[in-house]
Structure formats: C-alpha cells, structure tokens
Amino acid sequence: MSSLQSDKNNILVCLWKVAAISGIVLYLVSVFLFHNPASEFSPPLRLPCPSSELNACASPTNISHLMFGILASVKTWRHRKLYTDSWWRPNVTRGYLYFDVAPSGDLLPWSPLSPPPRVSDDITELLKESKHRRPMMVRMVHAILELFRDEHDWVRWYIMGDDDSIFFPENMVDVLGKLDHTKYIYVVCNSENIKSNVGFSFNMGFGGGGFALSYPLAEALSKDLDNCFKRYPYLRSADEMTMACIDYIGVSLTVNKGIHQIDLHNDLSGFLSSHPQVPLLSLHHFDQVNPIFPKLNRAESVFLLRKAADVDQSRLLQQTICYHKQSNWSFSVSWGYSAHIYESVIPRTTLKKPLETFKPWVRNTRPPLFIFNTRWVTNDPCEAPHVFFFDSIQKRSVNEVVTSEQHRVGYRPVHQAEIIRQIMSRELRSSHLLQSLMSMKELKFRLREMSGLSSMSQSNLCKTVVMSGLVLYLVSIFLLNSPSCPASEFLALTWPSPRPITVVTESQYAPTNLSHLVFCIVGTAKEWKTRKSYIEPWWLPNQTRGYLYLDVAPTEDLLPWSPFSPPFKVSNVDTSQLLYTRHIFEGFVVRIIQAILEEFREEHEGVRWYVMGDDDSIFFVDNLVNVLGTYDHTKYYYIGANSADIKSNVEFSFDMGFGGAGYALSYTLAEALVKNLEDCIRLHPHLRAADLVLTSCIADLGVSLVLHKGLHQIGVHNDTSGLLSSHPQVPLLSLHHFDLVDPIFPTLSRSESARHLMEAAN
Ligand SMILES: *[C@@H]1O[C@H](CO)[C@@H](O)[C@H](O)[C@H]1NC(C)=O
Numbered sequence: 001m002s003s004l005q006s007d008k009n010n011i012l013v014c015l016w017k018v019a020a021i022s023g024i025v026l027y028l029v030s031v032f033l034f035h036n037p038a039s040e041f042s043p044p045l046r047l048p049c050p051s052s053e054l055n056a057c058a059s060p061t062n063i064s065h066l067m068f069g070i071l072a073s074v075k076t077w078r079h080r081k082l083y084t085d086s087w088w089r090p091n092v093t094r095g096y097l098y099f100d101v102a103p104s105g106d107l108l109p110w111s112p113l114s115p116p117p118r119v120s121d122d123i124t125e126l127l128k129e130s131k132h133r134r135p136m137m138v139r140m141v142h143a144i145l146e147l148f149r150d151e152h153d154w155v156r157w158y159i160m161g162d163d164d165s166i167f168f169p170e171n172m173v174d175v176l177g178k179l180d181h182t183k184y185i186y187v188v189c190n191s192e193n194i195k196s197n198v199g200f201s202f203n204m205g206f207g208g209g210g211f212a213l214s215y216p217l218a219e220a221l222s223k224d225l226d227n228c229f230k231r232y233p234y235l236r237s238a239d240e241m242t243m244a245c246i247d248y249i250g251v252s253l254t255v256n257k258g259i260h261q262i263d264l265h266n267d268l269s270g271f272l273s274s275h276p277q278v279p280l281l282s283l284h285h286f287d288q289v290n291p292i293f294p295k296l297n298r299a300e301s302v303f304l305l306r307k308a309a310d311v312d313q314s315r316l317l318q319q320t321i322c323y324h325k326q327s328n329w330s331f332s333v334s335w336g337y338s339a340h341i342y343e344s345v346i347p348r349t350t351l352k353k354p355l356e357t358f359k360p361w362v363r364n365t366r367p368p369l370f371i372f373n374t375r376w377v378t379n380d381p382c383e384a385p386h387v388f389f390f391d392s393i394q395k396r397s398v399n400e401v402v403t404s405e406q407h408r409v410g411y412r413p414v415h416q417a418e419i420i421r422q423i424m425s426r427e428l429r430s431s432h433l434l435q436s437l438m439s440m441k442e443l444k445f446r447l448r449e450m451s452g453l454s455s456m457s458q459s460n461l462c463k464t465v466v467m468s469g470l471v472l473y474l475v476s477i478f479l480l481n482s483p484s485c486p487a488s489e490f491l492a493l494t495w496p497s498p499r500p501i502t503v504v505t506e507s508q509y510a511p512t513n514l515s516h517l518v519f520c521i522v523g524t525a526k527e528w529k530t531r532k533s534y535i536e537p538w539w540l541p542n543q544t545r546g547y548l549y550l551d552v553a554p555t556e557d558l559l560p561w562s563p564f565s566p567p568f569k570v571s572n573v574d575t576s577q578l579l580y581t582r583h584i585f586e587g588f589v590v591r592i593i594q595a596i597l598e599e600f601r602e603e604h605e606g607v608r609w610y611v612m613g614d615d616d617s618i619f620f621v622d623n624l625v626n627v628l629g630t631y632d633h634t635k636y637y638y639i640g641a642n643s644a645d646i647k648s649n650v651e652f653s654f655d656m657g658f659g660g661a662g663y664a665l666s667y668t669l670a671e672a673l674v675k676n677l678e679d680c681i682r683l684h685p686h687l688r689a690a691d692l693v694l695t696s697c698i699a700d701l702g703v704s705l706v707l708h709k710g711l712h713q714i715g716v717h718n719d720t721s722g723l724l725s726s727h728p729q730v731p732l733l734s735l736h737h738f739d740l741v742d743p744i745f746p747t748l749s750r751s752e753s754a755r756h757l758m759e760a761a762n
C-alpha cells in the first residue's frame with residue numbers, strides 16, 4: 001500500500017475508490033433498511049400473464065401447456081430413438097428435436113411417432129462474437145432460445161432434456177400445474193453423485209434429467225442469452241451456462257426429487273426400488289446403465305416401464321412400505337417396478353435407503369459418493385429381500401382376478417387367502433376408481449431371482465415360505481397401493497396408523513402466533529452458565545412457551561433462577577428401563593429423546609408446534625411463527641434440516657433433521673410419536689444419536705422429513721462469516737453450535753454476538 005501512496009495518480013484512484021465505497025455503503029444502508037430497493041436496481045421479479053393467454057391464465061395446466069425441447073445428434077439418434085418415442089405422444093405432446101445436422105438417409109422419411117425434427121441454428125457468428133470455447137455447449141443452451149422463438153402460444157412451461165432420457169409428461173403436468181407459471185421458476189434436479197455437485201454446483205440443474213422453465217423465465221432468458229454467452233465464455237458445460245444466465249436474472253433453482261439425472265452405473269434396481277413418494281418426472285442416462293428389468297434388453301425394459309406408466313403414471317416407482325403383523329414380514333413395493341419381501345420387521349428408515357446395486361458415476365472414487373444414504377447388498381438370507389419384478393398387465397374382470405389368484409394359493413393356509421379375498425372385495429366396494437382399474441387390468445408378477453440380492457436355495461433356513469402365495473398378496477398391494485397401506489388388520493403398520501383429527505375448532509385455523517409454539521431445549525446444568533447467553537437473547541419471558549430440560553438440579557451459582565431464562569425442569573427419565581437392552585445407548589441420548597415426551601406431558605393446551613433444540617442454538621421466533629404458520633399443523637409434519645457437512649449426512653442421514661439446529665413437530669405428530677416412544681426406542685437400539693432414533697420413530701409413522709433451509713446445524717468450525725454471508729433467500733430460523741464456532745461478529749464475544757444479531761432480528 002505504501003508504494004501506491006507514493007504515486008499521485010494512485011492516490012486519486014484510491015480517493016475515488018473511497019468515494020465509491022462510501023456511496024456503496026449508503027446504498028447498502030438503503031438495501032438493509034428497505035427490503036425492495038428502487039426498480040432500476042433490481043429487475044422486476046414477476047411478470048404478468050403472458051399476453052398470448054391472458055384469459056386462460058387461471059385454467060388448469062394440461063399437456064398442451066408444456067413445450068419440450070429435446071437435444072439430439074444424428075449419430076446417436078438411431079439407437080436413442082426408442083427412448084424418446086416411448087414417451088412421446090404424436091399430436092399430443094408439443095415440442096421439437098434439435099439436431100446438430102439435418103437427419104438424412106435411413107432416418108427419412110421421418111417417423112410420425114417421433115417428435116418433429118429441427119436443425120440447430122448456425123451459431124458461427126455468435127461463437128466469434130462471444131469467443132466461446134465450447135460450440136457444442138453453446139448449441140445446447142441456444143436451443144432454449146430457438147424453442148421459445150419457434151413456439152410460444154399457450155405455453156406455460158419449457159422443458160429441455162436429452163435424447164437418452166425418458167419423461168413422464170402426465171406427471172409433469174401434475175407437478176408443474178401446482179406451481180405458478182406466471183412467476184420465474186427453474187425446476188431441476190441435482191446429480192446423484194456428490195462430486196458432480198461439488199465440481200459443478202449444488203445450485204445447478206443437471207440438464208440431462210431435464211429441467212423446466214416457466215414462460216416468463218424462458219422469455220427473460222431468451223432475451224439475454226446472446227449477451228450471456230459473451231459474459232461467460234469460459235464456462236465448461238451447458239448446464240453451468242444455463243445456471244449462470246438464470247442466476248443473472250436473480251432466480252434460484254427449485255429442486256424436484258422426481259427428476260433424475262442418473263449419474264450412476266450398472267444395476268439401477270436398488271435405486272428405482274426406493275423412489276420417494278413424489279411423482280416420477282424423468283430418468284436420464286438410459287444408455288449408461290444396465291437394462292432396468294432383468295433378462296430384458298433396454299428396448300424391452302423401456303417398453304415394460306411404459307406399460308406400467310400407461311396404467312397409472314402418477315404412482316409409478318413410488319415406494320410403499322407395509323408390514324404384515326401376523327408373520328412379521330416387511331414389504332417394500334415400488335409401484336409398477338418391483339416388490340421386495342423381507343421375512344423380518346425392518347424399520348422404514350432402512351427400507352427407504354436404496355440397496356447399493358449400482359456403481360458410482362466415476363469409478364474408483366472414494367466415499368462419500370451419493371447425495372442419499374444407501375444400504376449394502378447382502379447375501380445373508382435373513383436380511384436379503386425376495387425380489388419380484390413387475391412383469392405384465394392383463395385385462396381381466398374383478399371376479400376373475402380373485403378366482404384365478406385364489407387358485408394359486410393352494411400352498412398357503414386357507415384362512416390367509418380368505419382374508420385377502422375379503423380385503424379385496426371390501427376395498428373395491430369402497431373405491432369406484434379401483435373397481436374400474438381392476439375390471440380392466442390385472443397385475444401379474446413373474447418371480448425373478450436377482451443375482452446377489454436374494455438366495456432361495458434349499459439350505460436357506462430363513463426362507464420357509466412358499467412364494468406363490470405371496471404373488472397374490474403383492475397383487476393386492478400393487479392394486480390397492482396408497483401412501484399408508486390399506487385394510488388395517490392385514491396390512492397394518494407395526495405402529496398405530498395416523499389418527500384422523502376429529503376435533504377441529506375454529507381457533508385451530510386462526511393465524512399461528514407465538515403462543516402456539518412450545519420450545520423444548522435440552523441442556524446441562526454444567527454448561528448452562530455460558531450457554532444461557534445464547535438462549536436469553538431470543539427468549540421472551542412469559543411469552544415464549546416451553547422448558548429447558550437439565551440433567552441435574554441447577555447448582556447454587558445458577559440460583560436464584562434468572563427470570564430471563566426459560567423455566568427449567570430436571571429430566572425425569574428412568575433410563576435403566578430403556579438401557580436394559582445392553583446396547584450402546586448412553587443415558588443422555590435417551591434423555592434427549594425423552595424430552596419430547598416430558599414436554600408433551602407438560603404443555604399441550606393450544607399447542608400447534610413443538611420446537612426441539614439445543615442450549616447452544618439461537619432461534620428466530622418470529623420467522624418460526626411465520627414459516628410454521630404456512631404448514632397445516634393438524635397434519636403430520638416433521639420439519640428440519642440436514643447438516644452442511646456432507647459426511648455427517650452420509651453417516652447419520654440425509655433424511656434426518658439434525659437436532660441441534662432444531663426441528664419442529666406438528667402437534668398431531670408429536671402426539672402419535674410419544675404414544676409409542678418407549679417401544680420405539682427399544683426397537684432401534686443400534687442407533688447412536690437421539691435425532692436418528694427420532695427420525696426412525698417418525699418414519700415408522702409414515703412421515704418423512706420436510707427440509708427447511710433456514711435451520712442451521714452449522715456443521716463447520718471457526719469463522720462462519722462466509723457461510724452466513726451467502727444465506728439463501730429463505731427466513732433464517734436457527735443457528736446452532738454457537739459454542740463451537742468463532743464469534744460471528746469480529747471484535748465481539750460470543751454472547752455479545754448473539755445479542756447483536758438479535759438486535760437486527762428485532
Ligand atoms: C388445455 O387447456 C386450454 C385452456 O387453457 C384448452 O384450450 C386446451 O384445449 C386444453 N388442452 C387439452 C389437451 O386439454
């Protein structure tokens with residue numbers, strides 16, 4: 001710096017910078033204070049209805065509102081054609097194939113069953129101007145502009161994808177129809193491969209799996225695209241360019257778990273058999289994986305999946321887990337694809353993890369590999385499932401289904417067949433939809449042993465069952481599939497199924513306020529002296545409800561108890577009862593789990609949400625009230641967040657709300673949870689962490705985590721200013737680990753930092 005100052009010009013430059021910076025500071029003050037600065041500083045974030053369909057804007061979204069742009073190359077089209085043709089419906093689905101060169105030779109005349117072909121624009125000039133180094137990638141991104149230019153009447157969504165992807169257009173209509181197509185929305189998927197997300201971006205849509213752009217976003221993007229290429233001539237991939245251009249407009253991604261990039265190799269069956277309960281939108285990289293059905297080739301596999309999709313696309317692949325009480329068996333059914341049967345009770349959290357039948361995208365990489373948890377494939381006959389694959393659908397009448405399947409049950413005790421018959425007829429009576437489905441179709445399965453997954457040898461002691469009886473059982477599950485299993489006494493969950501809310505008083509629907517939240521903070525007497533400085537800044541005495549649960553009675557130095565702290569209770573848990581299983585549980589783990597039970601006993605008048613957290617976490621209660629107020633507290637809700645540390649998620653779970661950051665349970669879920677909590681703890685003795693046990697118990701109730709990006713476990717160390725300075729645009733709900741990280745403001749202590757931050761919050 002001193003050499004700079006010796007130069008007059010540089011001083012001028014410096015002065016100018018100072019002036020500019022103080023101008024910026026002034027501007028920043030205005031940004032800080034006024035959330036929406038003047039329009040010349042930020043682009044409008046909402047466009048009116050596209051002029052082409054002003055009147056019809058509010059009508060339900062249908063297939064004619066979707067426009068597909070599929071990127072293809074003439075060289076690969078011959079063998080990839082079957083993927084696109086499998087889902088394309090001529091004269092119904094709208095869109096184009098964008099080829100590198102015009103199709104010729106044996107590709108002509110063009111098949112009427114394929115999307116109409118186009119040839120990508122000549123972008124030579126553009127490449128020269130932008131100095132872009134990746135012509136292929138520019139062509140791919142440019143297709144968005146071409147598609148938008150070619151067709152925009154009545155369009156609500158533009159969907160871009162590759163020619164080795166399979167799309168499920170009816171599901172896309174359902175999913176996109178729930179979003180507001182007049183806003184800027186970018187619907188995408190991440191890669192399954194952790195390293196791809198790290199290498200490119202967790203905020204990028206991986207384009208092969210397909211992504212959807214709302215009309216206004218496609219329009220804004222098309223207008224700016226040529227400039228955008230000039231701005232980023234160095235970007236390596238089409239997806240990265242698309243992300244950068246969309247970021248420039250100020251739009252963030254919306255991740256959808258039904259879109260699949262399939263950055264995986266070999267046998268996908270484990271992955272596809274644990275599909276979350278969301279509609280399947282796409283499967284990419286069909287060329288890179290084994291055929292998805294055993295003993296079939298790729299074309300036959302695609303055709304078979306198509307057949308299941310034609311019966312009911314909305315349920316395709318979605319995993320349903322059921323338990324059969326009398327036999328203690330577990331069933332995991334992936335609709336239209338596979339059924340796994342285990343001759344033991346296996347927790348839902350386990351069954352929801354895909355069996356790792358597949359290989360990572362990049363060979364020989366070291367873990368962690370995937371953005372989800374997996375299970376090892378085992379040959380242990382007591383743990384490995386019997387695996388069935390979907391085989392065929394045939395037309396039969398209702399009566400025929402029952403009769404013919406009963407016939408097969410000759411191997412089974414008769415009463416079981418009788419139960420099934422009763423269920424089927426009862427369920428069918430109650431559902432016209434199913435009745436019509438049944439009258440047309442029958443699902444039939446051919447038992448196919450999958451190598452490595454299951455062993456059915458004679459010496460197999462665990463497998464004592466005659467399989468054909470199961471076929472009938474599976475038919476009933478496949479047909480009567482619903483998120484929770486039907487016919488309670490037969491396909492009962494291990495634990496009580498959700499109890500419908502019967503008392504709905506008016507006040508339950510009044511806006512949620514602070515008195516509807518009850519906090520449950522778990523701490524220790526020893527640490528409270530320092531940690532109270534993290535809780536007191538946000539705790540409003542006599543307003544915030546809830547308790548601090550201490551391990552032992554507070555020591556002399558903590559008394560008299562501060563009126564600004566939450567009232568305390570001493571945990572009253574007889575852990576000896578629960579530790580009897582001789583397992584690794586430590587007393588404090590049980591204490592944390594049991595806190596919800598104690599809290600529930602204390603406070604439930606007018607409670608809508610229980611918020612659990614640690615004593616070194618800061619909560620932002622107004623934001624919590626606002627965010628929780630958007631969920632229906634009369635339903636089962638479990639709202640939490642992952643760790644920022646990938647390895648923690650791999651080790652514990654990507655589907656777990658990390659407890660320190662805090663998580664919220666709706667009243668009804670908490671009620672169901674505490675009812676069987678002690679039994680549930682006994683059932684999960686191998687789990688080490690309190691939050692993992694709770695996640696498992698909640699999963700056993702059929703409830704999955706709802707992720708909220710405002711809760712922060714802070715699974716990092718030292719200076720967190722970088723992390724906090726890039727917070728996504730969602731309300732901040734919590735910050736954990738205040739004791740482990742550096743004070744978040746320079747020159748302040750930890751407790752001063754906590755107070756300082758709360759001043760901004762208030
Ligand atoms: C889709 O909805 C529009 C109205 O927005 C209607 O004109 C059109 O006929 C519908 N298309 C189909 C296939 O239902």
Ligand SMILES: *[C@@H]1O[C@H](CO)[C@@H](O)[C@H](O)[C@H]1NC(C)=O
Pocket residue numbers: 090091112113
């Ligand atoms: C699509 O529509 C065109 C014109 O209406 C018609 O000639 C053609 O046969 C239709 N294609 C299919 C596959 O139905």
Ligand SMILES: *[C@@H]1O[C@H](CO)[C@@H](O)[C@H](O)[C@H]1NC(C)=O
Pocket residue numbers: 326327328
């Ligand atoms: C199922 O499990 C329960 C609890 O472990 C046990 O009491 C019962 O005997 C088991 N039933 C069968 C058929 O194995």
Ligand SMILES: *[C@@H]1O[C@H](CO)[C@@H](O)[C@H](O)[C@H]1NC(C)=O
Pocket residue numbers: 507508510511512513514515516
């Ligand atoms: C919260 O709402 C309830 C009605 O549901 C009302 O009785 C209560 O006074 C409200 N509390 C606060 C702090 O506004």
Ligand SMILES: *[C@@H]1O[C@H](CO)[C@@H](O)[C@H](O)[C@H]1NC(C)=O
Pocket residue numbers: 541542563564
């Ligand atoms: C809370 O309420 C109690 C009893 O109503 C009162 O004695 C106490 O001063 C209040 N505490 C604060 C911090 O306002």
Ligand SMILES: *[C@@H]1O[C@H](CO)[C@@H](O)[C@H](O)[C@H]1NC(C)=O
Pocket residue numbers: 717718
């Ligand atoms: C990070 O924090 C730990 C513990 O507070 C300290 O020992 C270490 O030196 C810090 N590291 C850096 C790079 O600041």
